[in-house]
Structure formats: structure tokens, C-alpha cells
Amino acid sequence: MPRKRMPDIPRDEAVRLYRTGRSMASLARRYGVSAMWLAARFREWNEPVRGHAEAQRARRHTPLTARRHPADAPP
Secondary structure, three states: OOOOOOOOOOHHHHHHHHHOOOOHHHHHHHHOOOHHHHHHHHHHOOOOOOOHHHHHHHHHOOOHHHHOOHHHOOO
8 A cells, every 4th residue: 555645734834833832733733634743844844842841831821812723724
């Protein structure tokens, strides 16, 4: 069986959204991939990935409207 090809992720957009406080899980939903797969891409791109404690701090400082943004839904 042929290996499934993962989608191309718009790197600049994903990094920008992540740096503004979006969670890895919300970005993964947006692009239709798993959070683990996306975190691996961030590491390949040499982009720091937040740990659990950092993610919780970012979540507390991100407005609720930004966390439940309609753009998080896959196209």
C-alpha cells in the first residue's frame, strides 16, 4: 500500500499563529494533521515548541475569542 502523503503546511502562517498564542492542537485541526506531526514539523523548522507549562501560560494570556476562532476549522 502506498504511503499517505501529508499535506503541505503554510510554514510562515503556522509559525506566526503559534507565536501569537494559538495552540498546537488548534493549528493541527486547522491544517487537518495531528498535533504530534505538526510539532515534528516545527522542530524540523528549528521553531521552539512550547512545553506543557508554557502552553498553559500562553492559554491564560490568550483571549477566549482567539482560542475558539472559526479559522481553526479545516477548510
